[in-house]
Amino acid sequence: MAKLDTTPDDSPERNGGAEGDADSPSLNLTNHFLIAMPSMLDPIFGGTVVYLCEHNANGALGVVINKPTDMTMQLLFERIDLKLEISPGAGEPGALDFSDPIGERPVMFGGPVQVERGFVLHAPVKNYSSTLKVTDEIAMTTSKDVLEEVAHGNGPPRILVSLGCSGWSAGQLESEIVHNGWLTVAADPAIIFELPIAERFAAAVNLLGISPYMLTAESGRA
Numbered sequence: 001m002a003k004l005d006t007t008p009d010d011s012p013e014r015n016g017g018a019e020g021d022a023d024s025p026s027l028n029l030t031n032h033f034l035i036a037m038p039s040m041l042d043p044i045f046g047g048t049v050v051y052l053c054e055h056n057a058n059g060a061l062g063v064v065i066n067k068p069t070d071m072t073m074q075l076l077f078e079r080i081d082l083k084l085e086i087s088p089g090a091g092e093p094g095a096l097d098f099s100d101p102i103g104e105r106p107v108m109f110g111g112p113v114q115v116e117r118g119f120v121l122h123a124p125v126k127n128y129s130s131t132l133k134v135t136d137e138i139a140m141t142t143s144k145d146v147l148e149e150v151a152h153g154n155g156p157p158r159i160l161v162s163l164g165c166s167g168w169s170a171g172q173l174e175s176e177i178v179h180n181g182w183l184t185v186a187a188d189p190a191i192i193f194e195l196p197i198a199e200r201f202a203a204a205v206n207l208l209g210i211s212p213y214m215l216t217a218e219s220g221r222a
Contacts, residue, residue: 111166
């Protein structure tokens with residue numbers, strides 16, 4: 001799988017943009033959604049939306065944002081010996097307003113790579129021990145300290161916790177896109193952090209200006 005990139009934000013590799021053909025080495029889909037096409041019959045990725053945290057010549061790294069597991073946040077905290085004290089971000093601008101307490105929210109299945117490891121997408125309020133800043137609005141942290149702050153009520157107001165991630169080797173994702181496995185579109189943080197899980201796929205497709213019902217296995221990439 002791709003390693004976390006430490007390339008400076010102002011480097012050509014980080015700012016290559018999404019222009020160009022899908023098989024071009026300059027393609028950069030960092031901060032984009034991958035939307036599984038109907039032709040994606042893989043039981044892991046079928047029907048999923050993946051948020052790409054990193055994409056460069058070495059490969060790609062992302063997190064599925066619409067596939068919940070049976071594990072709740074409360075159970076996760078218990079397994080890592082943390083006590084959930086209060087809901088983080090209560091009353092703060094941009095804080096989640098789900099009707100269910102944070103402890104009852106499901107932990108997401110982020111992908112088939114490192115499934116025993118936590119990957120946390122959040123508003124980049126601060127850098128933790130192991131944080132990759134993707135944009136000014138989204139960062140990914142793999143260290144426990146972000147969950148410790150969430151448990152104590154001091155964590156980021158916007159957060160998505162997953163087990164596992166999705167990784168592609170060099171050129172693998174580009175090949176899947178060329179073969180109509182995925183549609184791509186610039187990501188909207190609100191879909192990740194604010195929408196109910198069941199609505200995220202349709203909302204991501206709507207960013208393309210089309211309805212999910214218009215997708216067919218023969219459609220080309222965006």
